[in-house]
Amino acid sequence: MAQLHAISSSSSTNVGFHHSTRESSIHRDKLYGSKNLSSFQGLGAKASEFCGHAVVHSNWNLTRACNNQTIQAVLSSEESATSGATKGTGQRGKLNKVVLAYSGGLDTSVIVPWLRENYGCEVVCFTADVGQGIKELDGLEEKAKASGACQLVVKDLKEEFVKDFIFPCLRAGAVYERKYLLGTSMARPVIAKAMVDVAKEVGADAVAHGCTGKGNDQVRFELTFFALNPELSVVAPWREWEIQGREDAIEYAKKHNVPVPVTKKSIYSRDRNLWHLSHEGDILEDPANEPQKDMYMMSVDPEDAPNKPEYVEIGIVSGLPISVNGKHLSPASMLSELNEIGGKHGIGRIDMVENRLVGMKSRGVYETPGGTILTAAVRELESLTLDRESMQSKDFNALKYAELVYAGRWFDPLREALDAYMESITRTTTGSVTLKLYKGSVSVTGRTSPYSLYRQDISSFESGQIYDQADAAGFIKLYGLAMRIRAMLEKGL
Numbered sequence: 001m002a003q004l005h006a007i008s009s010s011s012s013t014n015v016g017f018h019h020s021t022r023e024s025s026i027h028r029d030k031l032y033g034s035k036n037l038s039s040f041q042g043l044g045a046k047a048s049e050f051c052g053h054a055v056v057h058s059n060w061n062l063t064r065a066c067n068n069q070t071i072q073a074v075l076s077s078e079e080s081a082t083s084g085a086t087k088g089t090g091q092r093g094k095l096n097k098v099v100l101a102y103s104g105g106l107d108t109s110v111i112v113p114w115l116r117e118n119y120g121c122e123v124v125c126f127t128a129d130v131g132q133g134i135k136e137l138d139g140l141e142e143k144a145k146a147s148g149a150c151q152l153v154v155k156d157l158k159e160e161f162v163k164d165f166i167f168p169c170l171r172a173g174a175v176y177e178r179k180y181l182l183g184t185s186m187a188r189p190v191i192a193k194a195m196v197d198v199a200k201e202v203g204a205d206a207v208a209h210g211c212t213g214k215g216n217d218q219v220r221f222e223l224t225f226f227a228l229n230p231e232l233s234v235v236a237p238w239r240e241w242e243i244q245g246r247e248d249a250i251e252y253a254k255k256h257n258v259p260v261p262v263t264k265k266s267i268y269s270r271d272r273n274l275w276h277l278s279h280e281g282d283i284l285e286d287p288a289n290e291p292q293k294d295m296y297m298m299s300v301d302p303e304d305a306p307n308k309p310e311y312v313e314i315g316i317v318s319g320l321p322i323s324v325n326g327k328h329l330s331p332a333s334m335l336s337e338l339n340e341i342g343g344k345h346g347i348g349r350i351d352m353v354e355n356r357l358v359g360m361k362s363r364g365v366y367e368t369p370g371g372t373i374l375t376a377a378v379r380e381l382e383s384l385t386l387d388r389e390s391m392q393s394k395d396f397n398a399l400k401y402a403e404l405v406y407a408g409r410w411f412d413p414l415r416e417a418l419d420a421y422m423e424s425i426t427r428t429t430t431g432s433v434t435l436k437l438y439k440g441s442v443s444v445t446g447r448t449s450p451y452s453l454y455r456q457d458i459s460s461f462e463s464g465q466i467y468d469q470a471d472a473a474g475f476i477k478l479y480g481l482a483m484r485i486r487a488m489l490e491k492g493l
Contacts, residue, residue, distance in 0.1 A: 092240070093119055094120050095115075095235075096121060096122070097202060098119065098124070099124045099126050099195050099198050099208070100123055100125050100149075100208045101126055102125035102126055102144060103127065104140050104143045104144070106250065106260065107210045107249060109143065109258050110249050110258055112258070113148045113252075114252070115208060115235065117256075118240075119206075119235065123149045124153060124198065124202050125147075125149040125153070126194070126198050127140065127152065127153070127154045128155055128157050128194055129156045129158060130157050130158060131158045131162075132272040146259050148258075151202065155194050157191070159332045161186070161190045161273070161274065162274060162275075165187070166274075166335070166371075169182055169405060170321070170375060171319035171378065171422050172397075172418070172419065173375075173379060173398040174402035175375075176402045176406045177355065179352045179354075181275070181276065181371050181372070182402060183271070184216075184217070184278060186405060187271075188220035189220060189408070189411065192222075193228060196224070196232065206235055207225055207232050207233075208234070208236070209221045209234075209236060210238065211238065213238055214358065216358065216406070216407075216408065219357055220410075221408075223408040223409060224410065227412075268281050268295065272297075272298075277298045277366070277367045278365070279291070279296075279366075280362065280365075284363050286363075291351065296349070298339060298367040299342070299369050300345075302346035302439040303439070304346070305438070305439045306345065310341065310437045311436055312324065312341060314374065314432065314433050315431075315432050316381050316429060316432065317430045318426055319382075319422070319423075319427075321334060335371070336370070338373050339369050341369075341373070342369025342372060343367075343369040345438065345440070347373060348368040348371065348372035349367055350365070350366045351366075352364060352365075352366075357406065357407050357408070373437070376433075378429070381431050382429055384447055384451075385426075385428045385430070385431070385453065393425070394426075397421060398422075401422070428449075428451035430450065431447065431449030431450065431451070431452070433446070
């Protein structure tokens, strides 16, 4: 799913974000100066403490704008003069201000001066935290400014991502082409939605991304832009510029005095968020090659997992998980905890060849430890609460739901209508499921629900008060009547 080639082991292919395992608590209603940025220790805080708020960087301050309120950055007079140099018309036209999905890696660093040069615009860099971690937040503002940006905006989207994007897909049972749990597909619309919000807040008339012209992500970003603000112009440099690869990008950066990230280049193209980690490229491009053992980052090799199984109980209300082992957690905190539990048991590794939206096939390897646990739990509880016709109908619609999400149509009316259907049909999917995790496998050991359609007094071979076995004869005759009539016709009876 990751469509951009990774620049380094610490700067992934995510458009507009970094990886990190560090955690911190960002307390409410506090102001942080950029001089104290090193004390942040990343943005991987408990999601309930950071829910949906923005961190806005300027040259001398760092403020948090709550609930998408107007973002203001304090720019020095020196920066204002610099931004004034972009007021002319660029080589490709004129835009006023562009919000760029920004990671600080090589690709997005050179996009900043390219936008200024070609569109004569100010550039607002946007970085999203969807649970991948922000390993290099320290100095990210300086990177953006050194590249020519007038402002950096960082938003933590973890809780929104899990609650409003992951959980609906989980409830729907959405799986693309039998295996893929839609990790990147779900993340792109929440990031693009935030970019549209930021564009409104800073008065931008355009948005830009660093997705290549071969992948799915360009579609996912741009369909969200179209759906939420069709007046925004969209710039996709990889479809316009003459830069062909890493060496061209480095040469362009040097020419425009853009600091080149001095980090080791990863051999894989990766995309990470709180739901999954994907790997593409290098030896994986040959479907016959087995992935290397040291490629995996979220899960241990099942062969090296503990020799003792671990049991996990998932509490569920109306198709949505609410607790782990009886402990109620926020959506993002729950997923983070299950990633740790599942990862140490080698849970959630998938190797598949998929059909991309743009027509080609691609091979990807995915790690989804927590998501695999939750998917197994919700699906198993439905075996108690859904009748046959409801389950078949839900499974049928889940295929279309997954297809829409994969194709970037999150804000399509059909996806929203299907979501309403899923919410209705799972209203009684409440209860708990106990799972056994052992060396890469997830096994169901128990399930219970106050709305269970399973009746032991009916199903038991020892009881016959409600179900009279003699009634089956008449049922079979009527159920098989059409088949019997056809056979009679064929035999001339």
